[in-house]
Each structure stands twice: as structure tokens, then as C-alpha cells.
Amino acid sequence: MDADDLEPRKKPQTQRNLDPMSIEELKDYILELQGEIARTQEAITRKQAVKMGAEAFFKR
Template sequence: MNMEDLEPAKKPIVKKDLTVMSIDELRDYIAGLRTEIERAEGAIAAKQAHRSGAEAFFKK
């Protein structure tokens, strides 16, 4: 079994029409994206720690 088979299917990124947004709206949009990136990076770190712990446990 391939580990990639266990991962959820990748969803396409929905792009917004930036031409209709004001400068303030664009700044708010960027701030929201940065927050979401930080959240995703935190989830990655947690999953890596969990995986490392499991691998260490089963290698003994």
C-alpha cells in the first residue's frame, strides 16, 4: 500500500478576482491567507511530531 493512497485528494485552489478588490480589501485578504498558512504549518508540525513518535515507538 502506498502512503499517498491514504492522503485525501488534493482540492484545486479557488482563485479570487483581485481586480475588483480595493487596496484595503487586498491587504485584509493577504492577512487572512497568512493566518491560514500559519495554521496549515502548525498542522504539518503536529503531524510530523506524531509520525516521528510513532516511528520511534515501532522501531524499538
Template sequence: MNLDDLEPRKVKPAPRDLGILSVAELNDYIAELEAEIARARAAIDAKQSHKNAAEALFKRP
């Protein structure tokens, strides 16, 4: 067994220090996060659509 297999594959980035950001920078940061959330939701929708199509294809009558 390789010890590298025991390490987590993805390390979460440290939270951003919001105290040093201005109000405008915080608004920009929120807009970036909302855009990323929308992108993730679109990916979820696409994957769910593919899953539903595959399930419908292999569903027995």
C-alpha cells in the same frame, strides 16, 4: 466500477478576482492567507511530531 470514482474528490476553488478589491481589502486578504498558512504549518508540525514519536516507539534497538 462506479463512474463517480473517476471524478476528482476535491475541486480547487477558482482564484479570487483581485482586480475588484481595494488596497485595504487586499491587505486583509493577505492577512487571511498568512493565517491559513500558519494554521497549515502548525498541522504539519503536529503530524510530524506524531510520526516521529511513533517511529521512535517502534524503532528497534
């Protein structure tokens, strides 16, 4: 067994300190997060399509 197998898959993410950020930096951060949300939603859509395809194939 590898030592990496014992570590959790998800590592806790630390939150950014928003206090020192300017309004423009905060707006840019929001855009960055929205882009990441869109990318994540696209990944979910792709994975759901693959899952539905596999389920349809194995139901035959």
C-alpha cells in the same frame, strides 16, 4: 463502493478575482492567507511530531 470514493479528495480551488478589490481589501486578504498559512504550518508540525513518535515506537 460508495460514489464518494470515486471523487477526487482535493477539489480544485478557484482563485479570487483581485481586480475589483480595493487596496484595504487586498491587505485584509493577505492577512487572511497568512493566517491560513500559519494554521497549516502548525498542522504539519503536529503531524510530524505524531509521525516521529510512531516511528520511534516501532523502531524498538
